[in-house]
Amino acid sequence: MPPLVDPPYLALRGLAKSYGEGKPAVAGIDLDAARGEFLTLLGPSGCGKTTVLRMIAGLVPPSAGRLAVDGVDITALPAHQRNMGLVFQSYALFPHLSVARNVAFGLEMRGAGKAAIERRVADSLALVRLAGLRQRMPRELSGGQQQRVALARALVIEPSLLLLDEPLSNLDAKLREELRDEIRDIQRRLGITAVFVTHDQVEALTLSDRVAVMNEGRLEQIGTPTEIYEEPASAFVAAFIGRTNRIEARVAAGDATSSLLATGALRFSAIAALPVGTVVTAMIRPHRIRLGDDRMTPDEATNRIRARVRKIVFAGDVVQCEIAAEGITLLVESPTASAGSAPAVGDEVTASWRPADTLVFATP
Amino acid sequence: MRRGLVAASLLAPASALMVLTFVLPGIWLARLSLDRAGGGGVLIEDVSASNYLRFLTDAFYYEILWRSLWMSVAVTLATLLCSYPIALFLFRTQSRWRGALAVLTISPLLVSSVVRTFGWMVILGDGGLLNGALRWLGVIAAPLPLMNNMLGVMIGLTQIEMPTMILALIAGFARLDPTLEEAARTLGAPPWRSFLRVTLPLSAPGIMIGCLVTFVQGISSFVTPKLLGGGRIYVMATTIYEETFETLNWPLAAAMSIILVAVFGLCVALYERAGRRFAT
Numbered sequence: 270m271p272p273l274v275d276p277p278y279l280a281l282r283g284l285a286k287s288y289g290e291g292k293p294a295v296a297g298i299d300l301d302a303a304r305g306e307f308l309t310l311l312g313p314s315g316c317g318k319t320t321v322l323r324m325i326a327g328l329v330p331p332s333a334g335r336l337a338v339d340g341v342d343i344t345a346l347p348a349h350q351r352n353m354g355l356v357f358q359s360y361a362l363f364p365h366l367s368v369a370r371n372v373a374f375g376l377e378m379r380g381a382g383k384a385a386i387e388r389r390v391a392d393s394l395a396l397v398r399l400a401g402l403r404q405r406m407p408r409e410l411s412g413g414q415q416q417r418v419a420l421a422r423a424l425v426i427e428p429s430l431l432l433l434d435e436p437l438s439n440l441d442a443k444l445r446e447e448l449r450d451e452i453r454d455i456q457r458r459l460g461i462t463a464v465f466v467t468h469d470q471v472e473a474l475t476l477s478d479r480v481a482v483m484n485e486g487r488l489e490q491i492g493t494p495t496e497i498y499e500e501p502a503s504a505f506v507a508a509f510i511g512r513t514n515r516i517e518a519r520v521a522a523g524d525a526t527s528s529l530l531a532t533g534a535l536r537f538s539a540i541a542a543l544p545v546g547t548v549v550t551a552m553i554r555p556h557r558i559r560l561g562d563d564r565m566t567p568d569e570a571t572n573r574i575r576a577r578v579r580k581i582v583f584a585g586d587v588v589q590c591e592i593a594a595e596g597i598t599l600l601v602e603s604p605t606a607s608a609g610s611a612p613a614v615g616d617e618v619t620a621s622w623r624p625a626d627t628l629v630f631a632t633p
Numbered sequence: 634m635r636r637g638l639v640a641a642s643l644l645a646p647a648s649a650l651m652v653l654t655f656v657l658p659g660i661w662l663a664r665l666s667l668d669r670a671g672g673g674g675v676l677i678e679d680v681s682a683s684n685y686l687r688f689l690t691d692a693f694y695y696e697i698l699w700r701s702l703w704m705s706v707a708v709t710l711a712t713l714l715c716s717y718p719i720a721l722f723l724f725r726t727q728s729r730w731r732g733a734l735a736v737l738t739i740s741p742l743l744v745s746s747v748v749r750t751f752g753w754m755v756i757l758g759d760g761g762l763l764n765g766a767l768r769w770l771g772v773i774a775a776p777l778p779l780m781n782n783m784l785g786v787m788i789g790l791t792q793i794e795m796p797t798m799i800l801a802l803i804a805g806f807a808r809l810d811p812t813l814e815e816a817a818r819t820l821g822a823p824p825w826r827s828f829l830r831v832t833l834p835l836s837a838p839g840i841m842i843g844c845l846v847t848f849v850q851g852i853s854s855f856v857t858p859k860l861l862g863g864g865r866i867y868v869m870a871t872t873i874y875e876e877t878f879e880t881l882n883w884p885l886a887a888a889m890s891i892i893l894v895a896v897f898g899l900c901v902a903l904y905e906r907a908g909r910r911f912a913t
Contacts, residue, residue: 328815348818349827361816364808365834374830378821426820 276340277301278462279308279325279430284334286320294320296486297334302462302479304339307453309465311473312483313509321483322432322466327351338429349378354423354461358435360415362407368394368418369403375426393425394418396455413444420452424459431456431463437472449476470510474498482506504550504630513552514599517632520545527624535595537572539627550630555602557626560590560618573621578612592620659894666887674881684888694872698892701868704783704858705851708790712798712847713840715791720802720839721832724809739796746793750860753789754780757861781863789861794850798843805839841908848900852893869893 279302287293295317302308310318323329327348335344362371369390376386394400397417437445453476456463473480474494482489490502501507518530520543528543576594590601612618669677688694723735756762757779764776779785817827855870876886
């Protein structure tokens, strides 16, 4: 069970979905979101995150489990009675209706008066900075504008939840960042509870109050972006969030606080009490590995190996080095600022990292 | 310049064929419609509007035009109502039988409408399958008049035109994205409102084309009114046939043909205008 944040505003209990025989798309999810929280479902495609979102929206009936919003069980409520603001990856604007009519749609369905519709549509379009485009047709708008209309259309009905299904995936990189910040900004200002689905870890980490990492229909971990990144609960989470070096190793020695791991001739330590002799998966983030001997702390000096540079990739803000030692290959990322001292291919270098940066997981 | 030349040469075969098989016979027909008929199929060369006047002043004839028009409209609407759910289903279904179902739906096109009409005669006749079954079940005592009347003609035409309508509808469903209906539902639209506000307007292009084709087929239909009408249902095509081959009044038949083409053109033009307003 995840920790309960206040009394939960959104509560999923054992929510599951199976399509016929075989592995379920979603296998019993327990998840809570507090009022005003920005919760992200993160995972690779096919992990069931979109299915969870669609079950919340009422577009997919769950095979088992219940869900409640603000203490009211809505499991059996049809989509059109749920008052959810859903933003689709494909925008899903009505192509035959103008921007204003698109935004007005939800209000018209609720039987709002003409004057009220007019005013609220104007407010909503102003919120997404599209006030001047109300008479345009969707096909006359750019992708970013279309998605902002979709956002306005979802928000204008004052939904109990804002559901976002990979809303940024169809946009180019720069626009994606811009709209990402805008979504976050609007969500905070309105104090609306949001559930965001994405396969993009950067979006998840930058936008969310909490991230729920999903894999094969199950929750792998729920936590703040920092927790997810720094203390991944499983090898899957560690590998999925950020880049990582993965080393299968045997526990060679250990005490109550730390262990010495060995693979081939390579020895390195981790902060974890592990039974000697077990085989584990160790993971080290590329940017936590330091190249060179200068200013090395004693802590870092614990895990120190000599390696040869095999490949260097300049990636703008970072330089990625592939180094090889004792039969294993490690990826190392250093900020470009310190690239003046960057090694060349074929150099022998010293690589080091803190034992605390060795993440250890049971080998599945 | 060169592009124009290429376009012209690509259009040439079709244009030549159109001129040869439609425009020239049309002109010949128009000329013929101004002649007069003597007794027993004798043609009297003339330039007179007498055939047109006769058609437009004789109730027997202009009622035929009227009947043809309303029959085609009614058949078109019936065809649309019967075809729309099937087309929507075929467009939407994820079933692995989709291909087979689609082939099954349009397979009647493989059989000539003469054969299909005979099929309906077997079903609708007084001693036919339908009346037979109903009598056997005790639902009716005397056979229902399902054939040799307008009802029979319309039943037959509707079924015969359904495959064409379904094909046109599916072709016109391109803009129908199920996500749009989901969007409508999350915005608070119950299924029927989502259908009226989203699905139906977005399938308008398919409906427009399907109805036009069906209407055209209906108003020019000959075999089905002739056979299922039992010689009692006079529509334009059957009457033109009779004037040509039985009464041997070619000028009148020609005039009726020209009138039919004119009505046709008028309908298409009106339709086009309505469609353009609807599409934007």
